[in-house]
Amino acid sequence: MTPPPFLDTPEAYTTLFDSVDTFLLDCDGVIYHGPVVVPGVKRVLSLMRARGKKIIFVTNNATKSRRMYKTTFDKLGIEAHENEIFGSGYASAVYMSRILNFPADKRVYVLGEKGLEEELDSVGIKHCGGTDPEDRVFIPSMDFSYFTPDPTVGAVLCGFDSGINYKKLGKAFSYLRDDPNVHFLLTNQDKVFPTHGTFYPGSGSLSAPLVFALQGKREPTIIGKPNKPMMDAIIAEHQFDPARALMVGDNLLTDIAFGNNSGLRTLLVMGGVTQKEQIYGDKPSDILPTFVVESLGDLAVLDGQPAEKTA
Amino acid sequence: MTPPPFLDTPEAYTTLFDSVDTFLLDCDGVIYHGPVVVPGVKRVLSLMRARGKKIIFVTNNATKSRRMYKTTFDKLGIEAHENEIFGSGYASAVYMSRILNFPADKRVYVLGEKGLEEELDSVGIKHCGGTDPEDRVFIPSMDFSYFTPDPTVGAVLCGFDSGINYKKLGKAFSYLRDDPNVHFLLTNQDKVFPTHGTFYPGSGSLSAPLVFALQGKREPTIIGKPNKPMMDAIIAEHQFDPARALMVGDNLLTDIAFGNNSGLRTLLVMGGVTQKEQIYGDKPSDILPTFVVESLGDLAVLDGQPAEKTA
Incomplete structure (x- = not known):
């Protein structure tokens, strides 16, 4: 299997970004690491909203309701709406x-x-x-x-x-x-x-x-990622065109398999639970994403704002 | 695979009994069912003692110590000694x-x-x-x-x-x-x-x-049946000749596999968790005993006592 492209230029980010109408985003490892927001991600979420992209936060954590997740996002200063949040409990x-x-x-x-x-x-x-x-x-x-x-x-x-x-x-x-x-x-x-x-x-x-x-x-x-019932439930609530959707996550076994199993393109971010050698090493994983980026925050360059606004 | 012989005559019981020096006996399903002693079993245990057989009670239940098991046996009116009891806890x-x-x-x-x-x-x-x-x-x-x-x-x-x-x-x-x-x-x-x-x-x-x-x-x-560490532990404490030992149990997956894995002959008793069709049906189990009897208590006929003393 050819290893997936590692995107690291504004041109590559733009091509990907423009091809997506619906972003399904894993939370922990993509948006934040525990109490710390991933640098650049707030700008990327703002850009998605500005460009009319649909955002769905997809998490396997069933201990929190959407209402509780909204509170977590609020505390982190991340704009999120209850109807964008899809935990495995919901x-x-x-x-x-x-x-x-x-x-x-x-x-x-x-x-x-x-x-x-x-x-x-x-x-x-x-x-x-x-x-x-x-x-x-x-x-x-x-x-x-x-x-x-x-x-x-x-x-x-x-x-x-x-x-x-x-x-x-x-x-x-x-x-x-x-x-x-x-x-x-x-x-x-x-x-x-x-x-x-x-x-x-x-x-x-x-x-x-x-x-x-x-x-x-x-x-x-x-129900939860990487299984089909989670996608069935999301689709029952949010209609979207799978061909123009992207599943973004840090975990090959849950996030990436989930997107792949549902016929979506997938974007793996590093810095979470996956090591680069699992993708580009001598014995790569059986589960590979469509694309890889270092961090979702790296797409912040697309908003044309000065880099110092990264956080 | 040829189905194992079903022993149901005094002659067959005698041949088996005489070929065994050490009986490893599962408890629940062989000796008793919960609070009820299997009919004839007390006589069979007495006969084993009278003929100088070694008895080892082998159970996977680790919630009771040998001391506690001894109390259980006492209450049921079954002669047993702490050093004959081998639970998976011990x-x-x-x-x-x-x-x-x-x-x-x-x-x-x-x-x-x-x-x-x-x-x-x-x-x-x-x-x-x-x-x-x-x-x-x-x-x-x-x-x-x-x-x-x-x-x-x-x-x-x-x-x-x-x-x-x-x-x-x-x-x-x-x-x-x-x-x-x-x-x-x-x-x-x-x-x-x-x-x-x-x-x-x-x-x-x-x-x-x-x-x-x-x-x-x-x-x-x-540790426990059907695994080797249980047998290693038993042998560390009780030396016996595997060729003249018999593992008796009602469960194919634990008792019979345990004996088979250790190179012992095995005797399956009915009336516990195994159905006859698992042995003699069209699709028999992969795990088969050396012999089958209806009940360990049936060997009581070997003591020559009148049948009414069965319990």
């Missing part, structure tokens, strides 16, 4: 609502945080589990004889849940064990999540007990 | 102590119950985590900035832990992430455990978050 809610047509009289048993519950609320899907103290306060025990399953539960949805415990895993497992019609959904299957300059078990790791226990019996539908 | 302790030569000044971070801690104590291995309330009482949070790793931790050992939470998973993950010399051990990788006539996520499911998060970076050593 994608899960949209997928259940519009694609599964999840019944209004059913509820979903949630492993997840407040942000995920908020997104289910936003589309009118009833839920239980989640941040309910009843399930989060747990006396260690292997005894489930106290547990009477709720017959209205029609799905189990697993996101990142810092309050994970055996009670919640056991309840979720019971629903999936006892009824093949109960949907089994994961917001995403990220192995780890980055925080404080290191990383800890991610959403996919916290649903691994259910996936492992049910192996060979039940397979989950995985 | 096997893990023996493996660490005798095969890894785990240093006396190091400690192991435990995901597990009191029984596992007790077995580590029994071989003099220091531990932390486990049932320590400090780790079991958890306020849901993704923030690990409070956590200062203990530099003496040289291993992470995961068994069934009903007090599993993100704090423990995060701490265990940190040790494995930061130091490739920290051993990564699972007492066993059972998907589910049976209880109250149904089943819930098992030990292997509870370690799945760590296995998944570290996939491609760290592989665990799995």
Whole structure:
């Protein structure tokens, strides 16, 4: 496979920029690194808006709702609108609502945080589990004889849940064990999540007990990048021409695979989780982007402003 | 592959019985089903003792120590001695102590119950985590900035832990992430455990978050059946001639694979987790025992006692 072009001239940036109407942007690693905005990116976002480009922020983090993400963007001084934000939590809610047509009289048993519950609320899907103290306060025990399953539960949805415990895993497992019609959904299957300059078990790791226990019996539908349901949910809400869309990300396994799988062109940015040798080394990755740039912020030169305004 | 013989005559039982000096016996499904002793099994165990056979009870359950198992056997009215009992918890302790030569000044971070801690104590291995309330009482949070790793931790050992939470998973993950010399051990990788006539996520499911998060970076050593470390640990403690030993179990994937992998003959009992069609059906399992009997209790006819003494 020919390695993808590394774009590093204003001419190359212009050609790419002009060929795109819709930018799907991963957040952490592209727009910011934790609390630090990537230099130049605010100017690039302004330029996109000035030129009438559509922006969709696409993130696998399901712990925050769009409302919470908006607050994060506000704090970082980045213009963003709730309807531009698409987290895997909201994608899960949209997928259940519009694609599964999840019944209004059913509820979903949630492993997840407040942000995920908020997104289910936003589309009118009833839920239980989640941040309910009843399930989060747990006396260690292997005894489930106290547990009477709720017959209205029609799905189990697993996101990142810092309050994970055996009670919640056991309840979720019971629903999936006892009824093949109960949907089994994961917001995403990220192995780890980055925080404080290191990383800890991610959403996919916290649903691994259910996936492992049910192996060979039940397979989950995985919503988040790189999987198709995330794109189906985005397209259900935002119509755009895939031929004139670009997925921008720092992660080959999630962002770039996601764009590639959906027939979009993809732009890999360095400075995140991918090393250059994974693209240009002797043994390149099986998953390659259409283009590579050092940073999305480098496209800031296209706005004709003086470079010192970079931040 | 020729299907294994189904033994159902006193002559067949005698030939088998006389060819065995050491019986390795799975417990749940062979000796008892939960609180109910399998009919005839007490007589068979008495006969083994009368004929000078060596008995080793081999179980993957790591939540109980040998001492606790002895109590269970006592309650069921089954003669058993602590030194005949080999759970995957004790096997893990023996493996660490005798095969890894785990240093006396190091400690192991435990995901597990009191029984596992007790077995580590029994071989003099220091531990932390486990049932320590400090780790079991958890306020849901993704923030690990409070956590200062203990530099003496040289291993992470995961068994069934009903007090599993993100704090423990995060701490265990940190040790494995930061130091490739920290051993990564699972007492066993059972998907589910049976209880109250149904089943819930098992030990292997509870370690799945760590296995998944570290996939491609760290592989665990799995101690319990069907894996070799369990047999290495048993042999380190009990010398016996494999050619005159028999592994008896109800589970093809754990018990029978365990015996087969170790070059022992194997005896499958029905009435547990295996269906006859998995052996004698059109599409038999890849893992087959040397022999099949309906129940270990059926060998009670060999003691010449009247049948009414069956229980």
